[in-house]
Amino acid sequence: MLKNILIPIDEACKRVIFSLGQATLLAMKGLGGIFIPPFHVKLTLREIDNFGSGSLFLVDLIALFTGMVMALQTIYGLSYYGAEMYVGSVVSLSLVRELGPVLTSIMVGARVGSGIAAEIGSMQVTEQIDAMRALGASPIKKLVTPKILAGMITLPLLTVTADIVGIFGGMIISLFELEIHRTFYINSVLSTVQMTDFVSGIGKTVFFGFLIAVIGCYFGLKTTGGTTGVGRSTTITVVTTSILILISDFFLTKLFLVVF
Amino acid sequence: MRGYETFCMSRIIIEFKDVHKSFNGVVVHNGINLSVREGEIISLLGGSGSGKSVLIKELIGLIQPDKGEIVVLDHAITGMNENALIKLRGHVGMLFQGAALFDSLTVFENIAYPFREHLKLTEKEIRKRVAEKLKLVGLSGIEAKMPAELSGGMKKRVGLARAIATEPEIILYDEPTTGLDPINAQRINELIVELRRKLGITTIVVTHDLHCVKTVSDRIAMLYEGKIVAVGTWQELTKSNIPAVKDFLSGNICV
Numbered sequence: 001m002l003k004n005i006l007i008p009i010d011e012a013c014k015r016v017i018f019s020l021g022q023a024t025l026l027a028m029k030g031l032g033g034i035f036i037p038p039f040h041v042k043l044t045l046r047e048i049d050n051f052g053s054g055s056l057f058l059v060d061l062i063a064l065f066t067g068m069v070m071a072l073q074t075i076y077g078l079s080y081y082g083a084e085m086y087v088g089s090v091v092s093l094s095l096v097r098e099l100g101p102v103l104t105s106i107m108v109g110a111r112v113g114s115g116i117a118a119e120i121g122s123m124q125v126t127e128q129i130d131a132m133r134a135l136g137a138s139p140i141k142k143l144v145t146p147k148i149l150a151g152m153i154t155l156p157l158l159t160v161t162a163d164i165v166g167i168f169g170g171m172i173i174s175l176f177e178l179e180i181h182r183t184f185y186i187n188s189v190l191s192t193v194q195m196t197d198f199v200s201g202i203g204k205t206v207f208f209g210f211l212i213a214v215i216g217c218y219f220g221l222k223t224t225g226g227t228t229g230v231g232r233s234t235t236i237t238v239v240t241t242s243i244l245i246l247i248s249d250f251f252l253t254k255l256f257l258v259v260f
Numbered sequence: 261m262r263g264y265e266t267f268c269m270s271r272i273i274i275e276f277k278d279v280h281k282s283f284n285g286v287v288v289h290n291g292i293n294l295s296v297r298e299g300e301i302i303s304l305l306g307g308s309g310s311g312k313s314v315l316i317k318e319l320i321g322l323i324q325p326d327k328g329e330i331v332v333l334d335h336a337i338t339g340m341n342e343n344a345l346i347k348l349r350g351h352v353g354m355l356f357q358g359a360a361l362f363d364s365l366t367v368f369e370n371i372a373y374p375f376r377e378h379l380k381l382t383e384k385e386i387r388k389r390v391a392e393k394l395k396l397v398g399l400s401g402i403e404a405k406m407p408a409e410l411s412g413g414m415k416k417r418v419g420l421a422r423a424i425a426t427e428p429e430i431i432l433y434d435e436p437t438t439g440l441d442p443i444n445a446q447r448i449n450e451l452i453v454e455l456r457r458k459l460g461i462t463t464i465v466v467t468h469d470l471h472c473v474k475t476v477s478d479r480i481a482m483l484y485e486g487k488i489v490a491v492g493t494w495q496e497l498t499k500s501n502i503p504a505v506k507d508f509l510s511g512n513i514c515v
C-alpha cells in the first residue's frame with residue numbers, strides 16, 4: 001500500500017532533482033560564455049531589444065495601475081490612523097522594494113520566457129540546434145549566453161522605469177483623492193526610499209532576468225515531440241518561471257534584510 | 261558507378277565498434293558494427309524509428325553512445341570534448357531530414373554559416389563561395405530568399421549546399437529524398453553521385469527510397485532491431501536469406 005504511494009513520489013523527486021542538475025549545468029555554461037570569447041555582441045544587442053523594447057510599454061502600463069491601486073488602498077488603510085498624508089512613503093517603498101521588481105519580472109517572464117522557449121523549442125524539433133552544432137557553432141554561446149546577458153541587463157532597467165511610473169501613478173491618485181500637492185508627495189517619497197531599498201529591489205531583478213532566460217532556454221532545448229512539444233514547453237516555462245520568481249524572491253529578500 | 265572492389269583497397273575512415281545506445285530504457289542500438297571505406301557511397305536502410313538518424317548523429321558526436329567506440333578519420337570520437345568535436349565536424353557535412361535551415365536567416369547567411377564558424381574569410385570570399393555552392397546544387401541567385409519562401413526540394417538542395425560548404429571529406433544524408441516528388445528526388449540522387457564523382461567524398465545515405473539505393477550506392481547496410489544485420493552490394497543483399505532484409509527489399513515492410 002505505502003509502496004504504491006512512495007515509489008511514484010520517489011521517482012518524481014528524482015526527476016525534479018535531475019532536471020535541476022541539468023538546468024544548473026546549462027546556467028553555468030551559459031554564464032561562462034559571458035567571459036570566454038568569442039563574444040556575440042550583435043546577438044546580445046538583438047536579445048536586449050527583444051527583452052526590452054517589446055516589454056517596456058506592457059511593464060509600465062502594469063506599473064501605472066499598480067501604483068494607482070496601491071495609493072487607493074493605502075489611503076483607505078492609513079485613514080484609520082489619520083495618516084493619509086504619508087501615502088507617498090508607503091506606495092514608493094512597496095513599489096521600489098517589492099512590487100516593481102516582482103511584477104516586472106513576472107510580466108517579462110511570461111512574455112519573453114515563453115518566446116524564448118518557443119524559439120529554441122521549434123529550433124530543437126526541426127533539428128536546427130543539431131545543425132548549429134554540426135556546422136561547428138555552439139548553441140550555448142549563440143543562443144543561451146546572449147539571452148542570459150540580455151535578461152540580466154534589461155530587467156533592472158525595465159524595473160527602474162516601472163518604479164518611476166508606479167510612483168507617478170500613486171501621485172495622480174493622491175492628487176485627485178486627497179489633493180496632496182506633488183511637491184509634498186515627492187518629498188515624502190525621497191525622504192523614505194533609501195539607496196538600500198533601491199539596491200535590494202533592483203538587485204533581485206538581475207537574478208530574475210537570469211532566471212527567465214535560463215528557464216526558457218532549458219525547456220526550449222528539452223523540447224521533444226514536434227509542434228505540440230513546443231506548446232508544452234512554453235506553458236511549463238511560464239508556470240515554472242512565475243513560481244520560481246516568487247519563491248526566490250522570498251529568499252533573496254530575506255538575504256538582503258540580513259546583509260543590509 | 262565504380263565496382264565495390266575499388267573500395268576494398270581504400271582505407272576505412274568510419275568505424276562503429278559494438279555501439280550501444282538507449283533512451284530512457286528503450287534500446288535503440290544494441291551493438292552496431294559497421295565500417296565505411298574512403299570514397300564509397302553506403303546506404304543505410306531500416307524501418308522508421310530503427311535508429312538511423314541516431315546512428316549518423318553519433319558519428320559527429322551530436323549524440324554520445326552509451327557504450328562502444330566510433331572512429332572517424334582516425335579519431336576516436338567517443339568521449340571527445342566539444343571543442344575537438346567542433347574541429348572534426350568541419351570535415352563532415354550533414355544534410356538533415358527536414359533540411360534544418362535556420363529560418364531566421366537568409367539562404368546566403370545559411371550557407372555562409374559554416375564559413376563564419378570554421379574559416380576566417382573575407383566577406384567577398386564568402387560571397388564568392390556561397391554563389392559557387394548554390395550553382396553546384398542548381399539554385400544560383402536565390403541568396404536573398406528566406407527558407408520559408410522555398411519549396412521542399414529547394415530547401416533540401418540549400419541544405420546540401422550548406423553541408424558541403426566547407427568541402428568535407430565525409431557527407432551524411434538523412435532521408436534526402438523523403439517527401440519529395442520524383443523529379444526532385446531524382447535530382448537529389450544525381451547530386452549525391454555527382455558530388456562523390458567530383459569531390460571523392462565518402463557518403464552515407466539514410467533512405468527508404470529503394471530506387472535511390474539501387475542507383476546510387478556501392479554498398480547497403482541494413483539496420484534491424486538495433487544491429488546491422490547485413491552489409492553488401494545490391495546483388496549480394498537481394499540473394500540474402502535473412503527475413504528482415506528480404507522483406508525490406510521486396511517492399512513488404514512498413515517504413
Ligand SMILES: Nc1ncnc2c1ncn2[C@@H]1O[C@H](COP(=O)(O)OP(=O)(O)O)[C@@H](O)[C@H]1O
Pocket residue numbers: 283288306307308309310311312313314315
Ligand atoms: N534525443 C532523443 N531523446 C529520446 N529519444 C530519442 C532521441 N532521438 C531519438 N530517439 C528515439 O530513438 C529512436 C530512433 O530514432 P531515429 O534514429 O530518429 O529513427 P529513424 O531510424 O526513423 O531515423 C526513436 O524511437 C526515437 O524516439
Ligand SMILES: [Mg+2]
Pocket residue numbers: 312313314357434
Ligand atoms: Mg530519421
